Amino acid sequence: MVSxxxxxxxxxxxxxxxxxxxxxxxxxxxxxIGIPELVAGLVPEGREVIYHTENGLLGMGPVxxxxxxxxxxxxxxxKSVTAIPGACYFHHADSFTMIRGKHIDVCVLGALxxxxxxxxxxxxxxxxxxxxxxxxxxxxxxxxxxxYVISKHMTKTGxxxxxxxxxxxxxxxxxxxxxxTDMAIIDVIDKALVxxxxxxxxxxxxxxxxxxxxxxRG
Amino acid sequence: xxxxxxxSPAEAVADVFDGATVMISGxxxxxxxxxxxxxxxxxxxxxLCVISNNxxxxxxxxxxxxxxxxxxxxxxxxxxxxxSRVFPELYKRGEIELxxxxxxxxxxxxxxxxxxxxxxxxxxxxxxxxxxxKETRVFDAVTYVLxxxxxxxxxxxxxxxxDRYGNLVYNKTARxxxxxxxxxxxxxxxxxxxxLDPGGIDPEAVVTPGIFVQRVVEVQHPADESLLVAEERRxxx
Numbered sequence: 001m002v003s004x005x006x007x008x009x010x011x012x013x014x015x016x017x018x019x020x021x022x023x024x025x026x027x028x029x030x031x032x033i034g035i036p037e038l039v040a041g042l043v044p045e046g047r048e049v050i051y052h053t054e055n056g057l058l059g060m061g062p063v064x065x066x067x068x069x070x071x072x073x074x075x076x077x078x079k080s081v082t083a084i085p086g087a088c089y090f091h092h093a094d095s096f097t098m099i100r101g102k103h104i105d106v107c108v109l110g111a112l113x114x115x116x117x118x119x120x121x122x123x124x125x126x127x128x129x130x131x132x133x134x135x136x137x138x139x140x141x142x143x144x145x146x147x148y149v150i151s152k153h154m155t156k157t158g159x160x161x162x163x164x165x166x167x168x169x170x171x172x173x174x175x176x177x178x179x180x181t182d183m184a185i186i187d188v189i190d191k192a193l194v195x196x197x198x199x200x201x202x203x204x205x206x207x208x209x210x211x212x213x214x215x216x217r218g
Numbered sequence: 219x220x221x222x223x224x225x226s227p228a229e230a231v232a233d234v235f236d237g238a239t240v241m242i243s244g245x246x247x248x249x250x251x252x253x254x255x256x257x258x259x260x261x262x263x264x265x266l267c268v269i270s271n272n273x274x275x276x277x278x279x280x281x282x283x284x285x286x287x288x289x290x291x292x293x294x295x296x297x298x299x300x301x302s303r304v305f306p307e308l309y310k311r312g313e314i315e316l317x318x319x320x321x322x323x324x325x326x327x328x329x330x331x332x333x334x335x336x337x338x339x340x341x342x343x344x345x346x347x348x349x350x351x352k353e354t355r356v357f358d359a360v361t362y363v364l365x366x367x368x369x370x371x372x373x374x375x376x377x378x379x380x381d382r383y384g385n386l387v388y389n390k391t392a393r394x395x396x397x398x399x400x401x402x403x404x405x406x407x408x409x410x411x412x413x414l415d416p417g418g419i420d421p422e423a424v425v426t427p428g429i430f431v432q433r434v435v436e437v438q439h440p441a442d443e444s445l446l447v448a449e450e451r452r453x454x455x
Contacts, residue, residue, distance in 0.1 A: 053391070054321065054322075055245040055394055056245075056391045056393050056394050057390070057391050070390065071248060071442060071443075071444055072248045072389045072390045072391060072392035073248075073390040073391055074245070074246065074248050074391055078245070078246040078248075078299065083390070089390055089391060090393070091325075091393050091395070091396065091397040091398055091425070092245075092271075092324075092325035092328075092394050092395050092398060093325045093326060093328070093329040093397075093398045095325070096322030096326060099322055100322050100326070100340065100341075124347075129310070131297055131306045131309055131310075132297075132318050133296045133297055133298050133318070134296065134318055134320050134321070134348065135295050135296045135320075135321050136295070136320065136321040136322055137320075138320040138322075138323075138342045138343045138346060138348065139321060139323065139342045142340070142341040142343075142344070143322070143341070143342070169346060169347045170345055171346060172344075172345065173344065173345035173346075
């Protein structure tokens, strides 16, 4: 049953399109590593968005053509990128002043879990065998004005990722503003989950069954 | 006359002592001063506390310094990556210490260290395991955690060009931690691709003012770390 319902939800590409649609003209945006990176290619025509990468570049452009990579021009995922005309470079304290000083408008991140209060867990499963690594995630959620999460609605094993309380170690408390999943777009408003849009074929009842916290109709 | 130019990486790192705290610039390989690190491996100082965003790749540069068992403790934000093998192995065996710090807090602790600020409050990490045991304080109904400044005995930094006064310019995203590490170390040691005459760097374009730099070494053609990793090279060669 679950697999049929997944077929009727949004694809990862469609989820990224939904995020891109909500990024306003003129925004300064930081995209997390992985699926959030898809958003950059999907912003509607006519909007100018400036991408920040926390390793010291404002005005990040697309991946360079093969053979044009520069090992000293990379993004936070350590992949080769380009700089647009009008870009600027800066050191790490300035870069995180942009983040921590609330100068960046939107950050798009992946998630392991999001709670109904907007708590985010996305850096560690708490596995004692794993090497802990946090990078800039905690600074981004503490400092960026609007935090969007893009994530599958459920884990590969069918567990809800949207939960009453996160069981994984937190990245930040009450930081998430909106969640984009393959099933729905959900706002976190006053520590409660409000459904904003559902994917074709997804009913409120089904969404409720796949979510580990109370949902409210928008 | 002021002349901060040293003749070789070996000469520039000769007095790094056992137990020293050493900041090493770089975000991945971008900005990592690989020739200075290799000189430090040859020099052999041990029991080091190293402050660097990552823990190196393959078996060269910072990873080789760790593999040579010269590092007692790492302070960093992201100690693993696709090609980091050395640190994870030692860490799992309990043979190296780790202080995990959010990247912006790491940068700000270094900046504060260079600016004479002993500690500061930040909202980053509040409510997470990384603020456990730390002092917190509420300002305007928001909780902040107290973080202490970082300083070092030495900084090893890579830049693009320098003059004999130690004025520096960097290259693209290889700048990252270099400028703040120069300010927070007693002895900032910088490798540059090119030494220019005084005036050769536009004063309006200087990124690190020379007062923050003690030693400059020209390394015209620094190694490409990802190439060495792909070739599975190991240091010492």
